[in-house]
Amino acid sequence: MLEEKNDNLDQHQVDADGNGTETILNATTATPDDLSELTQPEAVLIEADATTATDAIAASNAEESEDxxxxxxxxxxxxxxxxxxxxxxxxxxxxxxxxxxxxxxxxxxxxxxxxxxxxxxxxxxxxxxxxxxxxxxxxxxxxxxxxxxxxxxxxxxxxxxxxxxxxxxxxxxxxxxxxxxxxxxxxxxxxxxxxxxxxxxxxxxxxxxxxxxxxxAIPKDKYNHVWNNYHFHVENFYDYLHLDREARDLDFKHNLELKQKIVARVEELVLEKDVNKAFRELQDLHKIWKEDIGPVSREHRDAIWNQFSDLTKKMHDKREVLFENQRAVELANLENKKAIIAQIEVLATEKVNAHSQWLGQIEKVEALRTAFFAAGKVPSEVNEETWSAFKNAVRNFNSFKNSFYKDIKKDQNDNLAKKTALVAKAKALQESTDFAATTPIMKQIQEEWKEIGHVPRKYSDKIWKEFREACNHYFEHLKEHKKEENSEEVAAFEGKKTYLESLREFQLTGDHKTDLDAIKLHIENWKGFGKVPFARRHIEGKFNKILDALFEKLSLSKKDTDMMRFANRMDQLSESNDSRKLDSEKIFIMRKIDEVQNEIFQLENNIQFFANTRNAKKENSIVLEVRKNIAIHKESLDVWKEKLKQLKNIKIEE
Structure with missing residues (x-):
């Protein structure tokens, strides 16, 4: 009876044919063919380089066989x-x-x-x-x-x-x-x-x-052991069972032919230019050799395996040369990244004292960041170290930059405190009726405001609005006081009051052109009366309400109606000769233009987003609604621009 293969056998114990069974178990990188043929323990000492190549392939195939x-x-x-x-x-x-x-x-x-x-x-x-x-x-x-x-x-x-x-x-x-x-x-x-x-x-x-x-498939850590065990007993079946020798020899011959074909194919792969592709096929051939092809006769086992092993070493050497070339590229990338890091470190020490200069520094660092990421891979053993050095360099630059803006922030907070004090002072004086004493103080407050620098952005609009309202409130009272006794303005008021009563009785004829001309004539007549006292300017609102009602009945386009109303209101402002109100109106319109333009930009971005989705070919109701909103906003933008144009043409008398 054949002695069973036992992992606990002594290293030099051999079976009836002189096969070192313990040696077979340990030489996991050799093929089943040459393992069973070994007659001395030292016969398994394969050349170191060839062993390295087959080790690598055996380990990879074991892992791939698992998954x-x-x-x-x-x-x-x-x-x-x-x-x-x-x-x-x-x-x-x-x-x-x-x-x-x-x-x-x-x-x-x-x-x-x-x-x-x-x-x-x-x-x-x-x-x-x-x-x-x-x-x-x-x-x-x-x-x-x-x-x-x-x-x-x-x-x-x-x-x-x-x-x-x-x-x-x-x-x-x-x-x-x-x-x-x-x-x-x-x-x-x-x-x-x-x-x-x-x-x-x-x-x-x-x-x-x-x-x-x-x-x-089986677990990769069991792969070589189990396969070698299997081949060991398959070979023993052939070698120790002397019956049906003819069938056995035919099987040996068939297996030898298959392995010779593999050797011939590996000889071609050694000449293949695409080394990675050739090596992958070599791995597959090793797997076929081990898993799919049975043993060959003893006289051919060493020779055919040595051929295969030597060719494997040649392929392994070519692959090592490829890796060395790749490493040379990675080392060059490493030097490039080190140079980029050094440049960022220099920028983290260059002191600049103006916002515009810092914008330039930030732009340089962003360009260096882009260059760093585009520089390619570095050797894996220094990848973390290189990335850490890059992060530290950028972090140091940002800290250096932030310290500058932190100082600016302190200055802006100081400016905020100063302007807040001026707002409080203006509000305290806005109801004053001692115009002779208060007016110079209010003008001085305005001059001081101009001398103070920027405040933090989130407070800028709010504090400016409070200051402007307090100042405007006072100066409007001042104007009202000055105009209160103006007899011509009083007469104009009385005339407009009478005209307003008659206008209430005005009826449209139904003829569009006739009615439009009549409304324009009423506007011109109204202007002809002249200015009214500041305290009685409410009459202008009453007139505008009557006009609004007439325009609605006239069924003009929204744009035409809006522009006629605006023109009438601008004429009233022009008559008041109030430059501050005109400036305020101009700022208001410019902000509205910016708001509408930003809204159009956002809506067009939304359209672009929907255009990039998978269902872009078929516009849904949301897309159609967005397009409709864009058209409405563009029409509104045209109106605001026309208003700004008219406003710029108004001249204030000095």
Missing amino acids: ETLKERHEIPMKDYDALALEELIEELKGFVSSDKALAYKDHIEEIKKAFLAKYNHLVEEKKEEFLAENQDPTEEFEYHSPLKSQFDKLYSQFREVKNAHFKSLQTNLKNNLENRLAIVEELKELINPQANIKDTLKHFNDLRERWNNAG
């Missing part, structure tokens, strides 16, 4: 994801996750994750530094939310769910497959039975080989 998705990962070249922007990384991730082969892209997805989180965390750090520089309130907490981060988290969660389900199923299958293969090996051990019928034994042997080929 076949690994094999597909090598088909897509790895990009330099560090060079991509956050938006581009999201698009790359979306493409991989949405594929039905997402697991095959695991390495790409993990590299994208690494690049995205590194850049995003760096961005958050910068935003936090800016926040701390601008906000002095210790109770206000920093918060930063990005739609890009939400997109990334959602996509990566989808991938993680697929991955977890896959590996859960994989682990169960691997365990079951391993048990099946071990059971097959045990049955192989029992085949050597002199009392058994040879035909039944051969049939059982062929059934076991068929079951073995269909048994499925």
